[in-house]
Amino acid sequence: MQIDLSLSRRRFLGTSVAATAVLGFSRVPYLAAQDATPVPLLGWSDDFSDNGLLNVATTVAPISSIVRNIGGNRINLRGIVPDGTNSHTFEPAPSDAVILSNADVLIANGLDLEDPTIEMANENLPEGAAVFTLGDKTITPEQYAYDFSFPEEDGHPNPHLWTNIPYAIAYAELVTEELSRLDPDNADYFAGNLDRYRTALETLDAAVQATVDSIPEENRRLLTYHDSWAYFAPNYGMTVIGAIQPSDFSEPSPRDVADLIDQIREENVPAIFGSEVFPSGVLEQIARETGAEYVDDLRDDEPPGDAGSPEHTFIGMMKRNLQIMAGALGGDPSLMDGVDPADTWVP
Ligand SMILES: [Zn+2]
Structure with missing residues (x-):
């Protein structure tokens, strides 16, 4: 199946322009978080800048969402893979090389999901910045699933760890460690966000189990x-x-x-x-x-x-x-x- 990447990209850029326009009018939508503190809905299409915050590039939306919940508004966050794109065949654009050249880290799934983006990051990240992959730090090769569309003979494990919520919690913990290593001054802030997010993921995990059991x-x-x-x-x-x-x-x-x-x-x-x-x-x-x-x-x-x-x-x-x-x-x-x-x- 052919995916029209140029169309997806236009949709993505359209989204960021719209979000920026909303910010320009200071009308960021607010909603009550679980502890009733208002949380601005920032998404993951920040522009990278020299505002003193970490510039964190991510790949697919689940990872971007996890990273936002840990980094909050103390990171600039930019997801590279546009929503609604086939992430498995996604090829980053030249403009993504510019983004990556200004990133302090690329947080990716790994396990062969985003190889072209990781390759581009390795070529373009600034001196001292690196790719941080989550999947291979969450499970061991013995735990890799090989199945229908990811047969063992192809050598590419099934990369979708996050659909298992305990693995998503492990992703959030790994993200907290990496952001804290890169920005130790905000380590306590990231740890507090992890506590709240872990609680939300545990609630999700229990609801998933109850729903399957039904x-x-x-x-x-x-x-x-x-x-x-x-x-x-x-x-x-x-x-x-x-x-x-x-x-x-x-x-x-x-x-x-x-x-x-x-x-x-x-x-x-x-x-x-x-x-x-x-x-x-x-x-x-x-x-x-x-x-x-x-x-x-x-x-x-x-x-x-x-x-x-x-x-x-x-x-x-x-x-x-x-x-x-x-x-x-x-x-x-x-x-x-x-x-x-x-x-x-x-x-
Ligand atoms: Zn997939």
Whole structure:
């Protein structure tokens, strides 16, 4: 499948221009955090500057959202991979080299997810700055998942660790360590933000488990287009019975599709899940031929809502995903109602 990167990039720049315009009128939207302290919704499209704050570049939105919740307003944060882009095939633009040449660090997932961006960072980061990857510091090679779209023979592990919330907590802890190393004067501030964010992630983790538990046991099976639930499923008691996207991110072959249709009929799968970022006519065809419900809006790295809305966060994304899964598989989506998706950092 071809992704029009130029279009995504225009959308992304449009978003930052809009955000800047809002800031220009001093009308930053505020909302109540969990401790009722107002938190400005800063997103992750700051311009880097010499304002004395760390210039922190990140890659995909889940990582950007985690870094914002630790760094708060004491970092300049710039996500390189635009929302709604296929992060697995994303190629950074020359303008990203300029951003990286002004960064104090690139915080990335690693595990082969963002190789072109990491390569560009290694060539362009200033003297003394480095890439800091999270995935390989969170689990050991023995824990890497190799599965449908990430077969072991290709040598690229499934990189989607953050869908398993304890791993997302580990990411937040690693980010806190790295920001504190780079800016020791703000270490206490980052640690306070980590405490609040960890509490929010633990609330999310418990709600995810309760929501999965509400799904009838025979329905706790995921058949998805994009293979992003390899670490989520075993932790919460679900099984990924298949992922449709080939390892080169092309469309599946007619033979693959025929096999899947057989599998869905045999296993009596109630729903198959597509993705916002990977629309697939193939899934619609499979749904038509098998009678399974086709749900097209699971997302592994694109938060819901507009940039600047309280749900446009990592927690908001996982909340939405679980509501969608529970709704399609016979569980209780309202068990996610108590999860506040908003940022938890304080100024
Ligand atoms: Zn993905």
